[in-house]
Amino acid sequence: MMYQSHNEEETKQIARRFASTLKGGETVFLKGDLGTGKTTFVRGVAEYFGFGGVVRSPTFTIMNRYSIDQGPIKVILHMDFYRIEDPSEFTALALEEELGRPDTIAFIEWPEKDTQQFVFATYQIHFSCTGSIHEIEY
Amino acid sequence: MRVLSIETSCDETSLAVVREDESSFIVEKNIVSSQATIHAQYGGVVPEVAAREHAAWIFPLMKELDIPHDGKGIDAIAVTAGPGLVPALRIGVELGKVLAWSWNKPLVAVNHLEGHLYSVWLETDRPPLFPSLCLLVSGGHTELILMKDHGKYQLLGMTRDDAAGEAFDKVAKLLGLPYPGGPQISKLALEGDPAGIDFPRPMLDSQNLDFSFSGLKTAVRLSVEHHASLHQGGLDPVDRATIAASFQQAVVDTLVHKTLKAVQQTHPKSVILSGGVSANRLLRETLREKLSVVDPNITFHSPAIVFTGDNAAMIGAAGMMKAKRKEFVDPLTLHADPNMNLISL
Ligand SMILES: Nc1ncnc2c1ncn2[C@@H]1O[C@H](COP(=O)(O)OP(=O)(O)O)[C@@H](O)[C@H]1O
Ligand SMILES: [Mg+2]
Numbered sequence: 001m002m003y004q005s006h007n008e009e010e011t012k013q014i015a016r017r018f019a020s021t022l023k024g025g026e027t028v029f030l031k032g033d034l035g036t037g038k039t040t041f042v043r044g045v046a047e048y049f050g051f052g053g054v055v056r057s058p059t060f061t062i063m064n065r066y067s068i069d070q071g072p073i074k075v076i077l078h079m080d081f082y083r084i085e086d087p088s089e090f091t092a093l094a095l096e097e098e099l100g101r102p103d104t105i106a107f108i109e110w111p112e113k114d115t116q117q118f119v120f121a122t123y124q125i126h127f128s129c130t131g132s133i134h135e136i137e138y
Numbered sequence: 139m140r141v142l143s144i145e146t147s148c149d150e151t152s153l154a155v156v157r158e159d160e161s162s163f164i165v166e167k168n169i170v171s172s173q174a175t176i177h178a179q180y181g182g183v184v185p186e187v188a189a190r191e192h193a194a195w196i197f198p199l200m201k202e203l204d205i206p207h208d209g210k211g212i213d214a215i216a217v218t219a220g221p222g223l224v225p226a227l228r229i230g231v232e233l234g235k236v237l238a239w240s241w242n243k244p245l246v247a248v249n250h251l252e253g254h255l256y257s258v259w260l261e262t263d264r265p266p267l268f269p270s271l272c273l274l275v276s277g278g279h280t281e282l283i284l285m286k287d288h289g290k291y292q293l294l295g296m297t298r299d300d301a302a303g304e305a306f307d308k309v310a311k312l313l314g315l316p317y318p319g320g321p322q323i324s325k326l327a328l329e330g331d332p333a334g335i336d337f338p339r340p341m342l343d344s345q346n347l348d349f350s351f352s353g354l355k356t357a358v359r360l361s362v363e364h365h366a367s368l369h370q371g372g373l374d375p376v377d378r379a380t381i382a383a384s385f386q387q388a389v390v391d392t393l394v395h396k397t398l399k400a401v402q403q404t405h406p407k408s409v410i411l412s413g414g415v416s417a418n419r420l421l422r423e424t425l426r427e428k429l430s431v432v433d434p435n436i437t438f439h440s441p442a443i444v445f446t447g448d449n450a451a452m453i454g455a456a457g458m459m460k461a462k463r464k465e466f467v468d469p470l471t472l473h474a475d476p477n478m479n480l481i482s483l
Contacts, residue, residue, distance in 0.1 A: 034308055035356035039299060057300045057352065059308075060148070060278030062190075062223055065476055092190050094225040 005134040011037045014136055015044025018125075024072045024102045027119060029111040032127025037134050038109045041125070042078050045107065049073060058109070059083060062093070077106040087114045095119060139213045139461065140166075142205065142237070143454030146230030147222030147250045148278065150447070151195035153203050155212070156454030162262045163458065168444070168451040169202050171195045192229035200233075209241035216457020219247035219467075220478025227474035238469040246460040247467045248453045251480050254412045255285055256455035257441035266408035266439045273397045273425070276413035276447075277303035277318075280349045280393075282400050283480065285410075288459045291480050294400055295347025302389055303415045305351040309358050309385050313378055323382050324418060330379030332387035335361060339392045347400050349392065358385050390421050394428055401432060408437045417446040 005011040018041075030038040043055040049068040058064045058080040066076040077098055084090070099106050099119060108115065125138040145152040151171040157164045171192075205212065217234030220227060231247075238245035254274050259265050270285040271294075280297040300308070303320060310319025315326065337357050340350040358381060365377040401409065409429055411422060426438045445452055 033359075034312060035352070035359045039352065054296075054298055056297060057304060059304050060276075060301060061221075063476075089190060092193070092225060093223070097225075 002135060002137045005037065005136060006132065008037075008040050011040045011134060011136065012044030012047060015041040016048040018138065019045040019048035022073065022105050024105060025100055026122040027099050027106040027108065029115070029121040029124045030107055030109045030127065031111065031124060033129070036127035036129045037136070038127055041127070041136070042076075042107045042109075045105075046076055046078075049076065051076065063098075072103060073105055074103040075101075075105075077104060078109075079106060080109040081112070081115055082110040084110075084115075087117065090115075090118045139458055140211055141214050141216050141454045141458045141461065142203075142209075142212045143216040143248075143450040143457055144230040144234050145218045145250070145253070145448060145450040145453045146192040146196070146226050147218045147220070148226060148448060149190055150449070151192045151199060151229075152448065152450035152453075153196075153199045154450035154454045155203065155205065156260075156451055156458060158458055161265050163256075163260050163451075163455040165260055165451045165454075167203055168449055169199050170447070170449050171199065172447075190223070190226055192226055196229055196233055209237065209243060212241070212243060214244045214246060214457065214461040215241075216246045216248050216453050216461070217472075218250050218253065218453050219472065220475035221250060222474075222476060224474055224476050227476065231472060231474045235469040235472055244461060244466045245469045245472065246457045246465060247472055248456045248460065249478050249480050250448075250453075251279065251281065251283070252291070252456045253452040254279075255283065255291075255410065256459070257412050257445040257449075257452040258410050258439040259455050260445050260451055261442060262439075264437070264439075266410055267437060268408075269404065269406045270408040270410050270439075271397070271400055271404055271406035272410040272412060273393060273416075274413045275302045275393060275411070275415035275421075277301060277307065277415075279303075279413055280351070282347050282396065284400075284404050284406070289463060289465070293481055294404070295349065295396065297349040297351060299350050299352035300355060302349070302351055302393060303413075305355055305385075305389060306415065308355050309382075312359055312362050313373070313382060320415060320418060323386055324420065326379050327383035327386045327420075330376075330381070330383030332383040334380035335384035337361070337384055337388040339388055339395070342392060342395055347396055347403075349396060351389070351392075354385070354388060386418075386420060390418070390424050393421060394425050397425060398428060398432055401429070401436065406436060408439055411438070411440045412446070414447045416440050417443050 064078040154168040155166040215238045274281045282294040284292040307319040315322040
């Protein structure tokens with residue numbers, strides 16, 4: 001499906017609709033250029049699951065963890081591999097301990113850099129933007 | 139008191155030995171992985187070790203630190219317990235626990251942000267006065283913290299999306315500059331007009347002390363696309379420098395404005411600027427100048443450049459203050475805490 005978004009709120013709306021289909025254990029790749037709305041999308045997902053805290057960009061932290069308590073999903077992992085330079089760095093992240101657990105859903109911004117060799121993506125979402133129209137496709 | 143300190147919360151692996159002086163802390167040793175080379179004598183030739191491979195760095199750095207193997211002369215161990223990446227934090231925390239347990243020395247758990255606050259107490263004869271207001275700006279942080287006394291903190295505001303340092307790095311990428319972007323932008327900005335483009339100053343008018351930089355990132359991207367479309371060969375060098383200078387000015391204006399707003403609300407005796415982005419000269423000079431206009435009695439403090447980025451020396455300083463207050467933790471039960479809260483300390 002291809003969705004068009006004209007502002008942040010519409011992007012979060014699309015994210016909430018997507019979030020409602022998740023059951024737990026999914027890993028979602030978020031692909032798209034700088035400022036196309038990847039972090040905004042995760043903010044919408046976190047809101048859908050009733051997370052009350054602030055969703056910040058994980059570019060520097062690499063992994064943010066949001067605890068939620070609605071149904072079987074307890075943890076949203078918000079990751080960003082923008083700063084990963086070499087696939088060898090994945091081993092130091094111990095992702096196998098985190099991903100795919102039935103109580104966890106994971107979102108990965110910038111999953112380029114051979115992430116596919118280490119992580120299986122349940123869904124891939126593509127973000128783009130021409131002028132002020134943002135497009136979201138999954 | 140002499141403290142051995144360990145920092146592995148993010149990219150850097152760092153070890154330090156810090157000793158107290160009358161009013162500040164003397165850094166006897168401070169080794170940071172990004173500035174160190176693993177020597178071949180340690181277990182054969184080690185290939186280039188990537189950032190965040192703390193497990194590969196930590197013992198070579200320990201060897202480099204060259205302290206007695208029985209811990210003689212060390213009075214306490216300080217380790218960053220959070221916030222940060224669990225697999226990264228864990229390496230430092232486990233080393234701290236093992237050393238504290240086997241040497242039978244007290245162990246303190248330090249919050250990484252607390253370390254950045256204490257970076258201005260390192261190697262100085264003019265430490266801050268309380269209450270101190272701190273603007274902590276780095277790749278991952280943009281926070282305003284009121285420090286009422288040693289160990290007493292109040293979080294006043296923080297970024298709601300991207301950190302200031304992250305904005306520098308991402309704008310650098312948009313302008314085709316290498317990582318890390320901060321110094322590159324500053325250099326290019328010297329050739330550009332800081333008033334050339336009126337980029338948004340996010341949240342300047344809001345009453346709270348929070349920050350937002352993701353909209354600025356998007357505004358710069360649109361500006362780069364616009365200017366590149368005007369010329370056949372892409373972005374013109376003059377436009378590029380103007381964008382860099384105008385962007386840097388927008389970030390500095392926003393940070394300084396909010397800090398001064400916090401000064402008006404909290405009436406501090408000192409203002410501290412720390413974290414990786416505090417190395418930015420325009421930010422340092424603008425904040426110092428504006429502050430002296432607002433109230434010349436408020437003292438201004440910024441760390442020596444070597445202590446702006448992540449380092450273990452600042453963890454040692456914060457840890458020593460905790461050790462003096464006897465805020466020890468049990469080496470058998472300490473856990474890394476990825477979301478460690480400064481206030482819950
Ligand atoms: N339709 C839209 N969807 C999402 N963000 C938008 C939209 N229109 C404008 N924006 C702005 O673009 C920026 C998107 O930033 P962010 O979500 O951090 O992007 P990314 O994570 O992809 O770099 C925000 O500042 C937001 O206000
Ligand atoms: Mg993002």
